[in-house]
Each structure stands twice: as structure tokens, then as C-alpha cells.
Amino acid sequence: MPRRSNTFVKTRQDHANETAEDYVEAIGDILETQPTCRVKDLSAKMGVSHVTVTRILQRLSAERLIDKDPYGPCTLTRKGAAMAKRSRRRHQLLLDFLLHIGVPPTDAARDAEGMEHHVSDATLSVMRAVLQEDSNRR
Amino acid sequence: MPRRSNTFVKTRQDHANETAEDYVEAIGDILETQPTCRVKDLSAKMGVSHVTVTRILQRLSAERLIDKDPYGPCTLTRKGAAMAKRSRRRHQLLLDFLLHIGVPPTDAARDAEGMEHHVSDATLSVMRAVLQEDSNRR
DNA sequence: ACCGACATGTAGCATGGGCTACATTTTAGA
DNA sequence: TCTAAAATGTAGCCCATGCTACATGTCGGT
Numbered sequence: 249m250p251r252r253s254n255t256f257v258k259t260r261q262d263h264a265n266e267t268a269e270d271y272v273e274a275i276g277d278i279l280e281t282q283p284t285c286r287v288k289d290l291s292a293k294m295g296v297s298h299v300t301v302t303r304i305l306q307r308l309s310a311e312r313l314i315d316k317d318p319y320g321p322c323t324l325t326r327k328g329a330a331m332a333k334r335s336r337r338r339h340q341l342l343l344d345f346l347l348h349i350g351v352p353p354t355d356a357a358r359d360a361e362g363m364e365h366h367v368s369d370a371t372l373s374v375m376r377a378v379l380q381e382d383s384n385r386r
Numbered sequence: 387m388p389r390r391s392n393t394f395v396k397t398r399q400d401h402a403n404e405t406a407e408d409y410v411e412a413i414g415d416i417l418e419t420q421p422t423c424r425v426k427d428l429s430a431k432m433g434v435s436h437v438t439v440t441r442i443l444q445r446l447s448a449e450r451l452i453d454k455d456p457y458g459p460c461t462l463t464r465k466g467a468a469m470a471k472r473s474r475r476r477h478q479l480l481l482d483f484l485l486h487i488g489v490p491p492t493d494a495a496r497d498a499e500g501m502e503h504h505v506s507d508a509t510l511s512v513m514r515a516v517l518q519e520d521s522n523r524r
Numbered sequence: 525a526c527c528g529a530c531a532t533g534t535a536g537c538a539t540g541g542g543c544t545a546c547a548t549t550t551t552a553g554a
Numbered sequence: 555t556c557t558a559a560a561a562t563g564t565a566g567c568c569c570a571t572g573c574t575a576c577a578t579g580t581c582g583g584t
Contacts, residue, residue, distance in 0.1 A: 288562085299542085300543080318562075319562055350515075351506075363500075366499075366500025374489050405571080426530090456532075457532055
């Protein structure tokens with residue numbers, strides 16, 4: 249996924265980080281609705297094979313974002329939980345904003361997923377401000 | 387780049403399409419400011435090595451998005467120009483919207499780059515509507 | 525006309541994320 | 555308890571995108 253201009257060069261590392269955020273967030277979501285998060289839960293949620301999930305979980309584990317034993321469920325470390333929380337907030341704010349300006353829920357949900365990793369803090373702040381302003385107004 | 391939930395599974399194909407759009411749009415941009423678009427122009431603009439550009443241009447050529455001879459400059463085919471135009475509009479609309487709601491120009495530019503491929507037509511329509519509405523209002 | 529500098533192409537490697545096929549472990553039910 | 559099904563892991567493949575190092579083509583100036 250290339251980026252234009254001298255302002256920003258996207259590396260594989262960035263890419264891997266996005267994936268990490270996606271998975272950590274997904275794990276967080278799952279752990280809110282059920283006691284454990286298993287490979288099969290993630291493969292269902294992410295729409296990929298269990299093999300892909302397994303490999304990615306190995307990386308997350310190496311990066312100390314999750315704890316996981318072979319054949320066991322996974323849990324978030326403090327670090328992982330923090331990342332999940334940040335990611336979740338960002339995601340939620342984006343979704344709220346899209347809904348607020350009138351995007352149909354289905355599209356808003358999909359777009360929020362995709363845009364999540366590409367929205368700067370500056371833009372998020374503006375979105376938050378717009379939401380607050382308009383909620384005060386009524 | 388994984389996607390969540392049953393609603394959407396991102397494939398390698400999607401990925402390649404994004405890259406194609408990015409490059410075709412970049413070629414279009416370059417051809418507006420200079421008579422020819424060369425590999426080195428693209429590698430500078432995209433921030434990658436000339437090798438990466440060369441390989442991607444081969445794919446674009448195979449897909450009939452560009453015309454290119456070895457060691458020569460590249461031009462957009464009708465198909466490529468159409469894709470570039472669509473991409474450009476989308477990009478511009480997104481950028482205008484971000485600026486409109488008050489995102490600082492530098493951040494807006496970066497975010498528009500990243501979000502471009504993740505914003506649905508539904509959301510773009512809403513953004514267009516917001517822009518028009520507010521321009522009428524004043 | 526040639527030669528050197530620059531542009532472009534090619535070989536070959538890495539990494540990430542996708543898969544199928546097969547191996548192993550867990551676990552539930554007979 | 556023991557065995558079959560389900561879950562997970564491993565081997566090994568594909569493709570996209572990134573790179574460096576090296577090979578080849580182009581072009582301008584002497």
C-alpha cells in the first residue's frame with residue numbers, strides 16, 4: 249500500500265502494526281462478550297483461515313501484546329489491552345461521526361473499519377468537536 | 387490487511403487494486419504538470435525505489451491501464467485515465483470535506499491519501515451534500 | 525562518434541498475509 | 555476409558571510490495 253509524496257512513506261512495519269491493532273481490537277471485542285478468545289473465534293470474526301490467525305497470534309505474542317499457550321485461548325497483556333482500548337475509541341469515534349453526518353449504518357460500519365488506521369489525531373479531534381458541538385446545540 | 391466480521395473480507399486483489407489506483411492517479415497528477423511521466427518521477431512521488439515502480443508499471447501495462455515501452459515514459463490509456471479521474475475526484479472531495487470541517491491542511495492531505503480507498507460512495511455522497519449545504523448557507 | 529552519467533530493467537532476497545493439506549492435541553460422548 | 559470430531563499447529567505454497575546489487579539502455583557533451 250504505497251503512499252504518495254515525500255511527506256510519508258509507508259513501510260511494511262506500518263502494515264504489520266495495522267494488522268496488530270486490528271487483531272488486538274478484535275480480541276478485546278470478543279473478550280467482552282465471552283470468557284475466552286480462541287483462534288476459531290478470531291478466524292470467524294476476521295474472515296480468514298485459522299492458519300492465518302495462528303501465525304499472526306504468534307507475532308502478537310512475540311510482541312507481548314497477548315498471552316497465549318499452544319492449543320489454549322489468548323488474553324491481552326496490559327500493553328495489548330492499552331492498544332485495544334485506543335483502537336476501540338478511535339474506531340467508535342469515527343463510527344459515531346459518520347453516523348452523525350448521516351451515513352447509513354451499514355456503510356458507516358464498513359468505512360469506519362477501513363478508515364480507522366488512516367485518520368490522524370488532528371482529524372479525530374475535529375470529529376470529536378463536531379459531535380460535541382452539535383449535541384450541545386440541541 | 388484483514389477486515390472484520392462477516393460483512394467484508396479483504397483479498398489480495400483488493401489490495402492490488404488500491405495500488406493500481408494510487409499509481410494511476412499519481413501518473414495523472416504528474417502528466418498535468420509535465421509532458422511525460424517517467425519511472426523516476428513516480429519513484430520520487432511515491433517514495434519507493436525505481437525497482438518497485440517498474441514492477442508495478444508492468445502490471446498496470448498488462449491490465450491496459452497504461453501504455454509504456456521499455457526505457458520510455460508512460461501514458462494513461464482511456465481506461466487508465468478514467469480510473470485516474472474517478473480516483474482524483476474521490477480524493478479531492480475527501481480533502482475538501484476534511485478541510486471544511488476544520489482539519490489542518492497538512493493532516494487533511496495525509497488523511498485523504500490514506501482514507502481514499504476506504505470510503506464508500508454512500509459516505510462520499512454525504513460529504514458532498516454537507517459541502518453543498520454549507521456553501522449555500524452563507 | 526564516443527564515453528560517462530543517468531535512467532531503466534533484471535536477479536534475487538525479505539516480509540507479510542493469504543491458502544490447502546496434513547499432523548497433533550483437546551475434548552466430548554458413547 | 556477410549557475414540558472420533560473439533561480445534562489448533564506446521565509445512566509449504568502463492569502473490570504483492572519492499573529492497574540491494576548488478577546489467578543494460580539512452581542521451582548529451584566533447
